[in-house]
């Protein structure tokens with residue numbers, strides 16, 4: 001099976017963008033760590049886009065291929081109702097979507113306190129830096145085993 005690890009706007013700059021906030025690991029480093037941690041037979045497909053339409057297309061693809069998703073929606077988290085609806089398409093199809101944030105947005109500025117994605121996500125992991133992606137993959141691996 002394949003797991004889609006989808007990343008929203010500005011996350012291509014991970015490692016250089018506000019390293020004091022987001023850490024020094026790049027998205028390539030995240031992809032390597034995930035590939036190394038993936039259970040046998042699980043392919044991890046890490047993608048990033050600044051484009052809401054592209055991200056929504058990937059979620060439709062996940063629903064159609066029944067691929068579990070690890071999703072860091074970045075700033076779209078806070079205002080994209082289109083992303084909310086697309087995540088709902090996936091989770092109501094019985095395919096899990098784990099929302100991940102490097103930081104704990106609830107502990108940051110006012111506009112970050114709300115996630116329009118969380119109400120339709122399977123679960124949320126926030127505040128543990130890059131480890132959050134690994135924690136999410138660990139759960140997805142267990143889910144895949146349980147789902148057979």
Ligand code: DQA
Nearest residue numbers: 073074075101102103105112
């Ligand atoms: C983020 C948190 C968001 O508020 C922010 O817009 C991001 C990254 C995180 O991973 O902590 O771009 O999703």
